[in-house]
Amino acid sequence: MRRGGRRGVAVRLALLAVPLAFFALFFAYPVAAITGRGLRADGAWQLSRALDVLTAPGIGDVLWFTLWQAAASTALTLALGLPGAYVFARLDFPGKRLLHAVVTVPFVLPTVVTGAAFLALLGRGGLLDERWGIRLDDGVWAILLAHAFFNYAVVVRTVGGLWAQLDPRQEEAARVLGAGRFAAWRRVTLPALAPSVAAAGLLVFLFTFTSFGVIQILGGPRYATLEVEIYRRTAQLLDLPTAAVLTLLQLALVAALLGAHALITRRAESALALTDPAGNAARPRGGAQWALLGGTLAVIALLLLLPLAVLVERSLSVDGGYGLAHYRALAGTESGTFVVAPWEAIGTSLRYAAVATAIALAVGGLAAAALTRRAARFTRGFDALLMLPLGTSAVTVGFGFLIALDEPPLDLRSSWILVPLAQALVGVPFVVRVLLPVLRAVDERLREAAAVLGASPLRAWREVDLPLVRRALLVAAGFAFAVSLGEFGATVFIARADAPTLPVAVARLLGRAGELNYGQAMALSTVLMLVCALTLLALESLRPAAWRGGRGGRGEWVV
Amino acid sequence: MSGLLTLSAVSVAYGERAALDAVDLAVAEHETVCVLGPSGSGKSTLLRAVAGLTPVDAGTVLLDGRDQAGVPTHRRGVGLMFQDHQLFPQRDVGGNIAFGLRVRGVARAEARRRVAELLDLVGLPGAERRAVSALSGGEQQRVALARALAPRPRLLMLDEPLGQLDRDLRERLVVELRQLFRALGTTVLAVTHDQGEAFALADRVVVMREGRVAQSGTPVEVWRRPADAFVARFLGFRNVAEATVRAAEPVADTPWGPVPVAPGTPRGRRRLLIRPSGVRLAAEGAARAVVRGRTFRGDHVLLLLEPERGPALEAACALVDAPAEGAKVGLAFDAADVVTLPGD
């Protein structure tokens, strides 16, 4: 429906100004600078160089592996995560809120640490090996499982957030037309969820497509992704031309993917009947629901909690027994690994994460608000642009910052703000992808209803959209926070020595010999998990006062 | 009775609130039953319980003699048109109507034919490719109706199927639906707030009140002999009062004065209903009243009268005969339109 005409376009452009500037300054410009530096030699573009790189032997294998492992990881994560999304959206069970926060914990763990846990479970001498002689560490399974481990929360939270708000009567309408439970889900709920499933799939794909640590640790040197190759070319060899060509190749693939995503979602997105999620979840009834709940709890226990438990176990194991020595050691600086006590890394991490979350919410929120209506073509392109940082390697961005932001007024190289800015670059796509499917599902006529009751567009947005996307907003904030808390690749380039973040501190500890260092790394990782889980729990219990009132007495019956 | 659907003592509560309270109801095969009742009386809940969408707290739902406890909705073989339609926004009109056919595996060509047929029936020929969000309210309702009709369920439940349609279209549809149901042998349980529709469509009407069945019978029965004051009021009759039927003669003493009743009316204290058409304006009558309001009703005018004695009275009269507001009139009552209520 047309609306607002020129005024609408103007408002949208104004809303887009901040994200546009942010994106141009902190992504496009640095990345263009670093790839430009690579592709130009002696003042001329070296295009033949690009051809050489692209036709070099082995590059095809790398490309193929990168793509198929990402596709397989995405499929596996969706397969495991969608039932989980259902369970969290539609079923009530004790401990649900805690578990909802806990599934996000893997997301913030440094890959080295996770790799250790997976090796302990799947590798030589691991649980499976001892019991059944099965080792998964030298195949691709460990990679896929670890990717699922990391990104389970992306599916559960992104899809589950929208699912919880879908009007269950749509599915009932399918049931009375003769569709079985699964058929009703597939034909009615899935299409409604499609934009959100596509968003989650896109995020997972981009993460796994640019996967680095997991591939290195669990795949061993045999497996290389484009990201690994770019990292090696840039960070180790300073072979900028090759790195630039590979970066552009990666960007081109990501752009193609984003195009496909835009095509899928444009057809799938429509206004949906959204309800207050509080009334839509109920205690499980019937065998199928119990089975789904059981299955999901089993997946969470085996895929997520077990590796986490391994880390906790290691952090507590001291000289063959158990104790808190590693935690106590964290409090002092006598180990000398740090200029500051590791405990202070928590404060640093939280501060950076808070700032990064605020930036990501502001930038991503404005972008999502501007992109809510899908009218203009230019906004579609911008939607895709905002996703690009996810598909770009952290070294490229980090080195780009270094050479692009090196002159006043933008000499930010050693300013602390650079860290949250770099982290927000990854957070913004999350905010946009999580918010957009919900914002676009909000029925335009609800905004109209607010308008005829006298609410200005801004007021209508605050009173209608905001409450409906509140859940998505919290999910997005949680992700932005977790991304920032866990980000390593870019942070390690720019975090100051006296203010390391938790993952950086963990990496430093792991980089040194000695049981105490290792134990402290595990202890600090455990602290990182707790920080993440507690913050998300706190975040999710945020509830505007107006919300508390109207919820009494519901939720105990089944619609 | 070969009941296709039998409800025995079915109760449904939402939290503390009882929406159905020990409802007994039987619908015979090929019968069309209309459920009437005030807003919030549990009509939609009744349909949802039969469809298995709302779990039953007590009582049994039998379909074809089989207890439906634990039978999932899609195996009950019933159809339901929702009060708020619940059209699938991602599907176009054709996709919505064909949904029930596709899940049953009806061939594409056959489905397309049936969809076109149904769109003709509901007065939207050629609308297959339209988006449901681009339909007017009444058009959406017609698509929802077509969608419910498409799979030809044995028991079809319709929740306010024609509520948003204009009189002309509604009357045409009532006729065509009756023919269709007869031809297909469909059993129908429909909710409506429109008595005219109920009377026109139904073999039997069921009046609900606060989760219970207040009366059940043929349209004529219910109209002629409302079971109690509630049903009478619900049918729109306001002239209800306590009266004492005299022993000697067929006359009742009412707050408005003596009113003739049908001979053989049992004597004693009863509630009594005078239909508006039974209140006649006479130059000089037993009672006098002032005209306080006039409502134009198309083929008649409804007068609101303030009698000298007794509560307000409604009277129907032809437009040409209708006195002005404020006019003083005499009252007479017509025994044919006076009903003593069995209940209460």
Add this chain to the structure above:
Amino acid sequence: MSGLLTLSAVSVAYGERAALDAVDLAVAEHETVCVLGPSGSGKSTLLRAVAGLTPVDAGTVLLDGRDQAGVPTHRRGVGLMFQDHQLFPQRDVGGNIAFGLRVRGVARAEARRRVAELLDLVGLPGAERRAVSALSGGEQQRVALARALAPRPRLLMLDEPLGQLDRDLRERLVVELRQLFRALGTTVLAVTHDQGEAFALADRVVVMREGRVAQSGTPVEVWRRPADAFVARFLGFRNVAEATVRAAEPVADTPWGPVPVAPGTPRGRRRLLIRPSGVRLAAEGAARAVVRGRTFRGDHVLLLLEPERGPALEAACALVDAPAEGAKVGLAFDAADVVTLPGD
């Protein structure tokens, strides 16, 4: 006329489809106008255009004499109750109704008082804390009505405000709304498919047809003198036919035979409408017919007759007098219920 709302040649098209086609309409201050029309005739679009929700392709909308082009919805000072309610799902009943008050900065206590008052009015006292998804269809409609009433806009537009309510409640609400509107001086533009409601509520009715105004006038005018065959049919009159009014006597020659018309009817070829109440069953009449259908209508029975000559005819008669289906009857016509249509 001191028009509060004036539409001049307003057109709205959805793509190729014209939903409003050069509509002229004026609503005076304090007037209540009801818009009637078949499903899809553009009624809702009309209200949306006035509210500024749907952009107008041509023509002007004046409110209080000021052109509303470019004025955003929330500055027009109009209220609109949507046909499908569009209650805010995340707010409880009280939050929905108070919305317009909060936006206007009404104090909390005052808002709470008004909400309680309105809930009383619509028959849902004490429902403030209930979730809107836990309301029945009619309850939702009443909340939507209360929400639209709450801010007391100068021009209130209601799209099928009472469509899901039962007769008793609807009649009560019509009376109370009329009083309320009069007390507040509210100007009302309401859409309804229910003629009874329109006639009861409206000072003036506007009948729409395919995006155009087919007729506008007081309820009595429209009922008595439908502007054309379309309006007549829309009002439910099926007995419309081409006829020739004789020059010499007040009689028209119709497919059914000669029919008496009012003296002074201009002669010539005209369309002619016979109301069902004007078709009398006589033992022996000018024409004969077979009873093909009987529809119980509460206070009368509508007979579908198949005359020996001419198309099907509808006749109204009292239940006691109604012949059985298949019976042969004689026909007579009553000049008082015969109308020659001006249009066509």
Add this chain to the structure above:
Amino acid sequence: GDDGGDGNGSGNDEGSGGDTVTVVTHDSFLVSDDVLARFTEETGHTVEILRGGDAGVMVNQAVLSAGNPQADVIFGLDNTLLSRALDAGILTPHTADGLDAVPEEYQLDADEHRVTPVDTGDICVNYDRAWFADAGLAPPETFEDLADPAYRDLLVVQNAATSSPGLGFLLGTVAAFGEDGWADYWERLADNGVEVVDGWEQAYNERFSGAGNGDRPLVVSYASSPPAGVVYGGDERPDEAPTGVATGTCFRQVEFAGLLDGAANPEGGRAFLDFLLTRDFQEDMPLQMFVNPVVEGAEVPEEFTRYGATVEDPLTMAPDDITAGRERWIEEWTSLVVR
């Protein structure tokens, strides 16, 4: 600590620049607080440390910001990276005060003094003493031993393409067997079941049995890893480190520092370079960074010598040779061992 809010510490373009020396270095850099405090006391310069990831990343960052550096001093260039830094021309010559006391063999830029040698370290195979004692097998000492079937399936090394000890070990084999022979040697190693993992952390922490969790008793690490393991191993001090060093497999790394071109505080930078060669700093290094001092006569702490190994004749290679051959070797090595 720093609250993250006053972070503009590079001294670039800031009036306060004169007081702060900014040092860019790698993750492993460490110095005792009191030693650093003494520097500040004596010179008036406070020190600000920036860390840029591993050594390679740090050098590349410096190369990319040539002429407009973030810092005044770069510390941690080693011989595998040296020529990249020198070729990029990012360094300003400075002859540090204590340089006379540094043996010639470490002065790899003796002509221009663009870099100052600061410490040395050796990349060698480490072994798990207990494992070999249990197995009744003598620990290996030389490259040849590693290819001996007796040590089949025992060694884990790092990917030379992505890990600096991995690269050091490869360079050691090239230095030992020559251009023509190293590939044959690696074929023998591969036949003997050498395992390649990607990084040091994984090899040492997860696979090496001497560090706790692993399954292989031989790993490529540093000659100083055994003392580090003891110092960070808990409170008690054993007589002997639980791990040992195969001294015949060592490849020497020398770490350098240099003054960056365009430094905001060249004065302070020079003072810091001088400071790096003071006994104070040189004697602090072993137990902080677990490296050897380069200044002759610097006293090494007892713990370091007791648990560490003395490497007599480490393998070495000239920085230019490394630069010339490294990519070719890595590529060949990868196709030989990894795929």
